[in-house]
Amino acid sequence: MACAVAAAASFARVGVGVGVDSRARPRASATFRSSSRVAVRSRARAARVAAAAEERVTVIGEALWDSLPAGLFLGGAPANVACHLNELGRPATIVSRVGDDELGREVLRRLTSRGLDTSSIQVDDGGVATGFVVVTMKGAMPSYDIVQPSAWDAMTASDDLVAAASGNVVVYGSLAQRDARSREAIKAAAAAASRRVFDVNLRKPFIDPELCVEHATGCWLLKLNDEELPEMAGWLGIESSESSDASDLAEKVHAKLGCEMLCVTRGGDGAAIVSKTEGFVQHPGFEVTPVDTVGAGDSFLATLLDRLLSGAGAAEALERACRVGAFVATQQGATPFHDQTGIDALKSK
Numbered sequence: 001m002a003c004a005v006a007a008a009a010s011f012a013r014v015g016v017g018v019g020v021d022s023r024a025r026p027r028a029s030a031t032f033r034s035s036s037r038v039a040v041r042s043r044a045r046a047a048r049v050a051a052a053a054e055e056r057v058t059v060i061g062e063a064l065w066d067s068l069p070a071g072l073f074l075g076g077a078p079a080n081v082a083c084h085l086n087e088l089g090r091p092a093t094i095v096s097r098v099g100d101d102e103l104g105r106e107v108l109r110r111l112t113s114r115g116l117d118t119s120s121i122q123v124d125d126g127g128v129a130t131g132f133v134v135v136t137m138k139g140a141m142p143s144y145d146i147v148q149p150s151a152w153d154a155m156t157a158s159d160d161l162v163a164a165a166s167g168n169v170v171v172y173g174s175l176a177q178r179d180a181r182s183r184e185a186i187k188a189a190a191a192a193a194s195r196r197v198f199d200v201n202l203r204k205p206f207i208d209p210e211l212c213v214e215h216a217t218g219c220w221l222l223k224l225n226d227e228e229l230p231e232m233a234g235w236l237g238i239e240s241s242e243s244s245d246a247s248d249l250a251e252k253v254h255a256k257l258g259c260e261m262l263c264v265t266r267g268g269d270g271a272a273i274v275s276k277t278e279g280f281v282q283h284p285g286f287e288v289t290p291v292d293t294v295g296a297g298d299s300f301l302a303t304l305l306d307r308l309l310s311g312a313g314a315a316e317a318l319e320r321a322c323r324v325g326a327f328v329a330t331q332q333g334a335t336p337f338h339d340q341t342g343i344d345a346l347k348s349k
Helices: 002-014 035-051 077-087 102-113 159-165 180-191 209-216 228-235 246-257 296-309 314-329 340-345
Strands: 057-060 064-068 071-075 092-099 121-124 131-138 141-146 169-173 195-199 221-225 261-265 271-275 279-283
Touching: 057 077, 057 159, 057 180, 064 102, 071 077, 071 102, 077 092, 077 102, 077 169, 077 296, 092 102, 092 159, 092 180, 102 121, 159 180, 169 180, 169 296, 195 209, 195 296, 209 228, 221 228, 221 296, 228 246, 246 261, 246 271, 246 279, 261 296, 261 314, 271 314, 279 314, 296 314, 314 340
Parallel strands: 057 092, 057 169, 064 131, 092 121, 169 195, 195 221, 221 261
Antiparallel strands: 064 071, 131 141, 261 271, 271 279
């Protein structure tokens, strides 16, 4: 918890509590983006929102700060997904909980500055601090030390929370369900959804096999990575080994769970989807030199979801999701602004 207090003090010293995303500059002391550039970006985003399908998305779970060697970055898988959906022009509502502290207020400022609806983010009145994660990088690969307790552990299943999810596509994962309070809140939101998107997103030591199987069963879209796939298979009683064919294993897990679509990400080697309507589809990924892979999977999920909700087929949605995920892996932080020219220039493997 001392690291969170120190971070809040650092915010006050460097003056970043004004809602400007530090990811847009190399250091906290660098110049702010011009108002004209913000206006152009806002108009472009508004045009994309108008063109997007009407179906709305609610993401529920952790909103927190990632402490990386390069500085503090807004994070938490659900918050990351919402930011990337917004970059893609699809409205997203975030349901989470922050502390009544400077870090919590900065979460709200940053998300609001990205054009996101934060009205459903609860503020803890019991003295629990805003979520904080110390991220250690080995090359471009992260490991996580997740502070507990955090405000997002204490979400309550209020009428407002259920209303924010009602009739929407609801996106959530397993980490935010490590505490019984948020577990019940997420369960209520999932029950009110038009479709459920479950991103397994396992984080040791907060792994509950029974809970993961429960939420994966019958969901519209299940996302897991190539390390989580055999874990899920084992929980379902499906035998596998290092020599098991990944496509065969994915199809067996998909059939056992009865979900509409199952997506397996493979890091730099692309991803695959198994669906009831299109069978097995895969993409090899893109040629990039990763800088920071934090948030790449969340940008992938946001893009995949956006394309699928817009009516794209699995192959088209997968290609775009891999493309955006690869771009994000070349940037610092989990939620960089999308450079369409840079994204479109990437070459497939």
